[in-house]
Amino acid sequence: MKFGSVDSGALAAFSRGDWRGAGEQLDAAIRGGGGDAETFALLADCRRRLDESSAAHEAAERALAIDPRNLRATLVKADLLVGEGKRREANFYHGVALEIAAEGGVTPDLRDGVHRAQAARAAVQADLQALVQEELREAGYREGRSSPRFTLALDVLMGRKQPYFQQPTAFYYPGLPNLEFYPREQFPWLDAVEAEVEAMTTELEGVLRDEATFAPYLRPAAGIPGLADYPLINSMDWSTCSLWKSGAETAMAARCPRTMAALAEAPLCRVKARSPEVMFSQLRAGAHIRPHTGVANTRLICHVPLIVPSDCVFRVGNDVREWEKGRGWVFDDTIEHEARNGSDRTRVILMFDIWRPELGEEERLLVSALLEAMDAYSPHPGAHG
Incomplete structure:
Protein backbone atom coordinates (compact mmCIF):
# COMPACT_ATOMS: atom_id res chain seq x y z
CA MET A 1 0.00 0.00 0.00
CA ASP A 127 -25.13 -17.07 12.67
CA LEU A 128 -27.20 -16.29 9.60
CA GLN A 129 -27.25 -19.92 8.49
CA ALA A 130 -28.30 -21.05 11.97
CA LEU A 131 -31.11 -18.49 12.04
CA VAL A 132 -32.25 -19.40 8.53
CA GLN A 133 -32.21 -23.13 9.31
CA GLU A 134 -34.31 -22.62 12.42
CA GLU A 135 -36.83 -20.39 10.65
CA LEU A 136 -37.08 -22.82 7.72
CA ARG A 137 -37.46 -25.79 10.07
CA GLU A 138 -40.39 -24.09 11.74
CA ALA A 139 -41.84 -23.33 8.30
CA GLY A 140 -41.70 -27.05 7.45
CA TYR A 141 -38.57 -27.22 5.31
CA ARG A 142 -36.85 -30.61 5.24
CA GLU A 143 -33.63 -31.01 3.28
CA GLY A 144 -33.89 -33.86 0.80
CA ARG A 145 -37.68 -33.84 0.93
CA SER A 146 -38.68 -30.27 0.28
CA SER A 147 -38.57 -28.60 -3.16
CA PRO A 148 -35.20 -29.22 -4.87
CA ARG A 149 -35.59 -25.86 -6.57
CA PHE A 150 -35.93 -24.10 -3.23
CA THR A 151 -32.94 -26.04 -1.86
CA LEU A 152 -30.80 -24.86 -4.78
CA ALA A 153 -31.94 -21.27 -4.23
CA LEU A 154 -30.98 -21.59 -0.56
CA ASP A 155 -27.57 -23.06 -1.38
CA VAL A 156 -26.84 -20.26 -3.86
CA LEU A 157 -27.94 -17.62 -1.34
CA MET A 158 -25.69 -19.10 1.34
CA GLY A 159 -22.70 -19.37 -0.98
CA ARG A 160 -22.63 -23.17 -0.95
CA LYS A 161 -23.34 -23.34 -4.68
CA GLN A 162 -23.30 -20.98 -7.62
CA PRO A 163 -25.95 -20.38 -10.26
CA TYR A 164 -25.38 -21.88 -13.69
CA PHE A 165 -27.25 -20.73 -16.78
CA GLN A 166 -27.69 -21.83 -20.37
CA GLN A 167 -24.75 -20.60 -22.42
CA PRO A 168 -25.11 -22.04 -25.93
CA THR A 169 -22.14 -21.23 -28.10
CA ALA A 170 -24.13 -20.76 -31.30
CA PHE A 171 -27.92 -20.52 -30.91
CA TYR A 172 -30.06 -19.38 -27.97
CA TYR A 173 -33.81 -19.98 -27.86
CA PRO A 174 -35.54 -17.88 -25.18
CA GLY A 175 -38.06 -18.95 -22.58
CA LEU A 176 -36.80 -22.50 -21.98
CA PRO A 177 -36.35 -23.94 -18.46
CA ASN A 178 -32.88 -23.69 -16.95
CA LEU A 179 -32.62 -27.30 -15.72
CA GLU A 180 -29.35 -29.16 -15.32
CA PHE A 181 -30.79 -32.69 -15.39
CA TYR A 182 -34.40 -33.20 -16.45
CA PRO A 183 -36.77 -35.33 -14.34
CA ARG A 184 -36.57 -38.90 -15.56
CA GLU A 185 -40.37 -39.30 -15.58
CA GLN A 186 -40.68 -36.77 -18.41
CA PHE A 187 -39.22 -39.35 -20.81
CA PRO A 188 -41.22 -42.59 -20.61
CA TRP A 189 -39.72 -43.75 -23.93
CA LEU A 190 -36.40 -44.19 -22.05
CA ASP A 191 -37.88 -47.37 -20.53
CA ALA A 192 -37.65 -49.10 -23.90
CA VAL A 193 -34.07 -47.92 -24.37
CA GLU A 194 -32.97 -49.12 -20.93
CA ALA A 195 -34.69 -52.47 -21.51
CA GLU A 196 -32.26 -53.12 -24.36
CA VAL A 197 -29.08 -52.30 -22.44
CA GLU A 198 -27.71 -55.85 -22.48
CA ALA A 199 -28.36 -56.21 -26.20
CA MET A 200 -26.79 -52.82 -26.86
CA THR A 201 -23.79 -53.75 -24.74
CA THR A 202 -23.31 -56.93 -26.77
CA GLU A 203 -23.36 -54.90 -29.98
CA LEU A 204 -20.94 -52.40 -28.46
CA GLU A 205 -18.52 -55.16 -27.47
CA GLY A 206 -18.51 -56.35 -31.08
CA VAL A 207 -17.71 -52.83 -32.24
CA LEU A 208 -14.96 -52.43 -29.65
CA ARG A 209 -13.11 -55.43 -31.08
CA ASP A 210 -12.30 -53.26 -34.10
CA GLU A 211 -10.38 -50.20 -32.85
CA ALA A 212 -10.75 -48.51 -36.23
CA THR A 213 -14.46 -47.98 -35.56
CA PHE A 214 -13.62 -45.28 -32.98
CA ALA A 215 -12.10 -41.88 -33.71
CA PRO A 216 -11.16 -38.88 -31.54
CA TYR A 217 -14.25 -36.90 -30.57
CA LEU A 218 -12.42 -33.57 -30.83
CA ARG A 219 -10.78 -32.94 -34.15
CA PRO A 220 -9.77 -29.55 -35.56
CA ALA A 221 -11.92 -28.50 -38.50
CA ALA A 222 -10.41 -26.87 -41.57
CA GLY A 223 -10.73 -23.10 -41.47
CA ILE A 224 -12.15 -23.09 -37.94
CA PRO A 225 -9.94 -22.02 -35.02
CA GLY A 226 -9.44 -24.88 -32.56
CA LEU A 227 -8.05 -25.43 -29.10
CA ALA A 228 -4.55 -26.39 -30.17
CA ASP A 229 -3.37 -26.88 -26.59
CA TYR A 230 -6.46 -28.79 -25.39
CA PRO A 231 -5.23 -32.22 -24.28
CA LEU A 232 -8.12 -34.16 -25.90
CA ILE A 233 -7.73 -32.72 -29.41
CA ASN A 234 -7.04 -35.69 -31.73
CA SER A 235 -6.83 -37.92 -28.66
CA MET A 236 -8.28 -41.41 -28.37
CA ASP A 237 -8.74 -40.77 -24.65
CA TRP A 238 -12.13 -39.38 -25.68
CA SER A 239 -13.32 -41.16 -28.78
CA THR A 240 -16.62 -42.01 -30.42
CA CYS A 241 -18.19 -44.47 -32.80
CA SER A 242 -21.07 -42.80 -34.62
CA LEU A 243 -24.28 -44.58 -35.65
CA TRP A 244 -25.77 -41.30 -36.82
CA LYS A 245 -23.45 -38.39 -37.55
CA SER A 246 -24.42 -34.85 -38.55
CA GLY A 247 -27.96 -35.97 -39.34
CA ALA A 248 -27.06 -38.98 -41.48
CA GLU A 249 -27.04 -42.66 -40.64
CA THR A 250 -23.59 -44.26 -40.84
CA ALA A 251 -22.53 -47.74 -41.89
CA MET A 252 -22.09 -48.63 -38.22
CA ALA A 253 -25.85 -48.44 -37.65
CA ALA A 254 -26.30 -51.71 -39.56
CA ARG A 255 -23.91 -53.42 -37.14
CA CYS A 256 -26.03 -52.29 -34.17
CA PRO A 257 -29.66 -53.04 -35.12
CA ARG A 258 -30.88 -53.58 -31.54
CA THR A 259 -29.40 -50.24 -30.51
CA MET A 260 -31.08 -48.43 -33.38
CA ALA A 261 -34.40 -50.18 -32.74
CA ALA A 262 -34.27 -49.16 -29.08
CA LEU A 263 -34.28 -45.52 -30.14
CA ALA A 264 -37.38 -45.87 -32.33
CA GLU A 265 -39.59 -43.83 -29.98
CA ALA A 266 -36.97 -41.29 -28.94
CA PRO A 267 -37.73 -37.76 -30.24
CA LEU A 268 -34.36 -37.45 -31.95
CA CYS A 269 -33.41 -33.91 -32.87
CA ARG A 270 -33.51 -33.62 -36.66
CA VAL A 271 -31.66 -30.80 -38.35
CA LYS A 272 -30.09 -31.46 -41.76
CA ALA A 273 -26.26 -31.75 -41.56
CA ARG A 274 -26.43 -31.35 -37.76
CA SER A 275 -28.47 -33.98 -36.02
CA PRO A 276 -29.40 -36.47 -34.85
CA GLU A 277 -26.10 -37.49 -33.37
CA VAL A 278 -26.11 -41.04 -32.03
CA MET A 279 -22.83 -42.47 -30.83
CA PHE A 280 -20.94 -44.70 -28.44
CA SER A 281 -18.74 -42.34 -26.43
CA GLN A 282 -15.59 -43.79 -24.92
CA LEU A 283 -13.61 -42.14 -22.11
CA ARG A 284 -10.38 -43.84 -21.17
CA ALA A 285 -8.97 -44.27 -17.67
CA GLY A 286 -7.79 -41.00 -16.16
CA ALA A 287 -9.27 -38.82 -18.89
CA HIS A 288 -10.95 -35.51 -18.02
CA ILE A 289 -13.33 -33.63 -20.29
CA ARG A 290 -12.95 -30.05 -19.15
CA PRO A 291 -15.92 -27.76 -18.39
CA HIS A 292 -17.66 -26.64 -21.58
CA THR A 293 -21.08 -25.85 -23.04
CA GLY A 294 -22.95 -27.05 -26.13
CA VAL A 295 -24.01 -25.18 -29.23
CA ALA A 296 -27.82 -24.86 -29.05
CA ASN A 297 -30.36 -24.99 -26.23
CA THR A 298 -33.14 -26.32 -28.47
CA ARG A 299 -32.01 -29.88 -27.78
CA LEU A 300 -31.12 -32.04 -24.81
CA ILE A 301 -28.50 -34.78 -24.53
CA CYS A 302 -29.21 -38.33 -23.38
CA HIS A 303 -26.69 -40.70 -21.81
CA VAL A 304 -27.32 -44.43 -21.46
CA PRO A 305 -24.35 -46.03 -19.62
CA LEU A 306 -23.21 -49.39 -21.03
CA ILE A 307 -19.69 -50.03 -19.68
CA VAL A 308 -19.19 -48.09 -16.48
CA PRO A 309 -16.43 -48.76 -13.94
CA SER A 310 -16.60 -47.08 -10.54
CA ASP A 311 -15.32 -43.54 -9.96
CA CYS A 312 -16.64 -42.14 -13.22
CA VAL A 313 -18.36 -38.83 -12.53
CA PHE A 314 -20.30 -36.30 -14.54
CA ARG A 315 -21.13 -32.74 -13.49
CA VAL A 316 -23.74 -30.44 -14.98
CA GLY A 317 -23.78 -27.10 -13.17
CA ASN A 318 -23.97 -27.93 -9.46
CA ASP A 319 -25.26 -31.49 -9.93
CA VAL A 320 -22.58 -34.20 -9.79
CA ARG A 321 -23.55 -37.80 -10.56
CA GLU A 322 -21.97 -41.18 -11.26
CA TRP A 323 -23.03 -43.21 -14.27
CA GLU A 324 -24.79 -46.51 -13.49
CA LYS A 325 -25.13 -49.15 -16.17
CA GLY A 326 -28.56 -49.12 -17.76
CA ARG A 327 -29.81 -45.97 -16.02
CA GLY A 328 -30.27 -43.19 -18.53
CA TRP A 329 -30.45 -39.48 -17.89
CA VAL A 330 -31.26 -36.36 -19.89
CA PHE A 331 -29.42 -33.06 -19.42
CA ASP A 332 -28.99 -29.61 -20.91
CA ASP A 333 -25.51 -29.45 -22.41
CA THR A 334 -25.65 -25.64 -22.76
CA ILE A 335 -25.16 -25.51 -18.99
CA GLU A 336 -21.49 -25.92 -18.07
CA HIS A 337 -20.62 -29.60 -17.71
CA GLU A 338 -17.59 -31.87 -17.45
CA ALA A 339 -16.73 -35.55 -17.15
CA ARG A 340 -13.95 -37.47 -15.45
CA ASN A 341 -12.93 -41.14 -15.48
CA GLY A 342 -11.08 -41.72 -12.23
CA SER A 343 -10.91 -45.49 -12.67
CA ASP A 344 -8.33 -47.73 -14.32
CA ARG A 345 -10.74 -48.92 -17.03
CA THR A 346 -12.58 -47.43 -20.00
CA ARG A 347 -16.09 -46.00 -19.67
CA VAL A 348 -18.50 -46.23 -22.64
CA ILE A 349 -21.98 -44.74 -22.93
CA LEU A 350 -24.59 -44.41 -25.65
CA MET A 351 -25.13 -40.70 -26.31
CA PHE A 352 -27.76 -39.04 -28.49
CA ASP A 353 -29.59 -35.73 -28.82
CA ILE A 354 -33.35 -35.11 -28.63
CA TRP A 355 -35.66 -32.15 -29.04
CA ARG A 356 -36.53 -30.26 -25.90
CA PRO A 357 -39.99 -31.38 -24.79
CA GLU A 358 -41.12 -27.73 -24.49
CA LEU A 359 -40.82 -27.17 -28.25
CA GLY A 360 -43.95 -27.88 -30.29
CA GLU A 361 -43.95 -29.27 -33.82
CA GLU A 362 -44.09 -25.82 -35.39
CA GLU A 363 -41.15 -24.59 -33.32
CA ARG A 364 -39.09 -27.67 -34.16
CA LEU A 365 -39.78 -27.18 -37.87
CA LEU A 366 -38.85 -23.50 -37.70
CA VAL A 367 -35.68 -24.12 -35.67
CA SER A 368 -34.61 -26.76 -38.18
CA ALA A 369 -35.24 -24.40 -41.10
CA LEU A 370 -33.36 -21.58 -39.39
CA LEU A 371 -30.30 -23.66 -38.51
CA GLU A 372 -30.19 -25.30 -41.92
CA ALA A 373 -30.28 -21.87 -43.57
CA MET A 374 -27.49 -20.65 -41.32
CA ASP A 375 -25.40 -23.73 -42.11
CA ALA A 376 -25.86 -23.11 -45.84
CA TYR A 377 -24.08 -19.78 -45.33
CA SER A 378 -21.53 -20.89 -42.74
CA PRO A 379 -20.73 -24.61 -42.29
CA HIS A 380 -21.49 -25.97 -38.84
CA PRO A 381 -18.25 -26.95 -37.04
CA GLY A 382 -19.67 -29.78 -34.95
CA ALA A 383 -22.79 -30.98 -33.18
CA HIS A 384 -21.62 -31.01 -29.60
CA GLY A 385 -19.25 -28.07 -29.31
Missing part, protein backbone atom coordinates in the same frame (compact mmCIF):
# COMPACT_ATOMS: atom_id res chain seq x y z
CA LYS A 2 1.24 3.47 -0.86
CA PHE A 3 1.38 6.08 1.88
CA GLY A 4 1.34 9.02 -0.52
CA SER A 5 2.53 12.20 1.21
CA VAL A 6 2.07 10.94 4.78
CA ASP A 7 4.47 12.76 7.12
CA SER A 8 7.55 10.60 7.78
CA GLY A 9 7.64 11.61 11.43
CA ALA A 10 4.01 10.54 11.84
CA LEU A 11 4.80 7.20 10.21
CA ALA A 12 7.74 6.66 12.57
CA ALA A 13 5.59 7.47 15.59
CA PHE A 14 2.82 5.16 14.35
CA SER A 15 5.32 2.35 13.80
CA ARG A 16 6.54 2.51 17.41
CA GLY A 17 2.99 2.64 18.78
CA ASP A 18 2.91 6.31 19.71
CA TRP A 19 -0.68 6.80 18.56
CA ARG A 20 -1.11 10.21 20.18
CA GLY A 21 2.17 11.59 18.82
CA ALA A 22 1.42 10.25 15.36
CA GLY A 23 -2.08 11.72 15.50
CA GLU A 24 -0.79 15.16 16.43
CA GLN A 25 1.67 15.14 13.55
CA LEU A 26 -1.02 13.95 11.13
CA ASP A 27 -3.37 16.71 12.33
CA ALA A 28 -0.64 19.25 11.71
CA ALA A 29 0.01 17.84 8.23
CA ILE A 30 -3.69 18.06 7.39
CA ARG A 31 -3.88 21.65 8.59
CA GLY A 32 -0.92 22.36 6.32
CA GLY A 33 -2.81 21.00 3.31
CA GLY A 34 -1.40 17.44 3.31
CA GLY A 35 -4.70 15.62 3.64
CA ASP A 36 -4.62 12.70 1.21
CA ALA A 37 -6.63 9.51 1.76
CA GLU A 38 -3.88 7.61 3.54
CA THR A 39 -3.15 10.51 5.89
CA PHE A 40 -6.79 10.59 7.00
CA ALA A 41 -6.86 6.77 7.19
CA LEU A 42 -3.76 6.69 9.40
CA LEU A 43 -5.27 9.42 11.59
CA ALA A 44 -8.47 7.37 11.88
CA ASP A 45 -6.40 4.36 12.94
CA CYS A 46 -4.66 6.44 15.62
CA ARG A 47 -7.96 7.78 16.95
CA ARG A 48 -9.44 4.27 17.03
CA ARG A 49 -6.50 2.96 19.04
CA LEU A 50 -6.96 5.87 21.46
CA ASP A 51 -10.68 5.00 21.82
CA GLU A 52 -11.65 8.34 20.30
CA SER A 53 -14.52 6.86 18.31
CA SER A 54 -16.16 10.02 17.00
CA ALA A 55 -12.89 11.46 15.70
CA ALA A 56 -11.94 8.09 14.26
CA HIS A 57 -15.25 7.85 12.36
CA GLU A 58 -14.82 11.35 10.99
CA ALA A 59 -11.26 10.75 9.78
CA ALA A 60 -12.15 7.38 8.23
CA GLU A 61 -15.10 8.87 6.38
CA ARG A 62 -12.93 11.68 5.02
CA ALA A 63 -10.41 9.09 3.80
CA LEU A 64 -13.13 7.06 2.10
CA ALA A 65 -14.59 10.19 0.50
CA ILE A 66 -11.22 10.65 -1.23
CA ASP A 67 -10.59 6.94 -1.91
CA PRO A 68 -13.54 4.53 -1.35
CA ARG A 69 -11.12 1.58 -1.76
CA ASN A 70 -8.77 2.59 1.05
CA LEU A 71 -8.21 -0.61 3.00
CA ARG A 72 -7.04 0.98 6.26
CA ALA A 73 -10.02 3.34 6.49
CA THR A 74 -12.41 0.50 5.64
CA LEU A 75 -10.98 -1.70 8.39
CA VAL A 76 -11.16 1.20 10.88
CA LYS A 77 -14.86 1.70 10.07
CA ALA A 78 -15.51 -2.02 10.53
CA ASP A 79 -13.67 -2.17 13.87
CA LEU A 80 -15.48 0.90 15.18
CA LEU A 81 -18.87 -0.51 14.25
CA VAL A 82 -18.05 -3.86 15.88
CA GLY A 83 -17.14 -1.98 19.04
CA GLU A 84 -20.52 -0.27 18.93
CA GLY A 85 -22.32 -3.58 18.57
CA LYS A 86 -23.42 -2.80 15.01
CA ARG A 87 -22.54 -6.15 13.48
CA ARG A 88 -24.75 -5.77 10.43
CA GLU A 89 -23.16 -2.47 9.42
CA ALA A 90 -19.70 -3.82 10.24
CA ASN A 91 -20.35 -6.85 8.06
CA PHE A 92 -20.67 -4.57 5.03
CA TYR A 93 -17.27 -2.95 5.67
CA HIS A 94 -15.68 -6.34 6.41
CA GLY A 95 -16.90 -7.56 3.02
CA VAL A 96 -15.48 -4.52 1.21
CA ALA A 97 -12.20 -4.87 3.09
CA LEU A 98 -11.84 -8.49 2.00
CA GLU A 99 -12.54 -7.53 -1.61
CA ILE A 100 -9.80 -4.88 -1.46
CA ALA A 101 -7.38 -7.24 0.30
CA ALA A 102 -7.95 -9.87 -2.41
CA GLU A 103 -6.52 -7.39 -4.91
CA GLY A 104 -3.18 -7.51 -3.09
CA GLY A 105 -0.93 -4.91 -1.50
CA VAL A 106 -1.79 -5.60 2.15
CA THR A 107 0.90 -4.11 4.40
CA PRO A 108 2.02 -6.18 7.42
CA ASP A 109 0.35 -3.88 9.94
CA LEU A 110 -3.03 -4.42 8.24
CA ARG A 111 -2.90 -8.22 8.12
CA ASP A 112 -4.41 -8.60 11.57
CA GLY A 113 -7.28 -6.37 10.51
CA VAL A 114 -7.87 -8.48 7.43
CA HIS A 115 -7.85 -11.63 9.57
CA ARG A 116 -10.40 -10.03 11.91
CA ALA A 117 -12.57 -9.24 8.91
CA GLN A 118 -12.38 -12.85 7.71
CA ALA A 119 -13.30 -14.20 11.14
CA ALA A 120 -16.12 -11.70 11.55
CA ARG A 121 -17.60 -12.52 8.15
CA ALA A 122 -17.43 -16.24 8.89
CA ALA A 123 -19.14 -15.72 12.26
CA VAL A 124 -21.92 -13.65 10.72
CA GLN A 125 -22.42 -16.25 8.00
CA ALA A 126 -22.62 -19.03 10.59
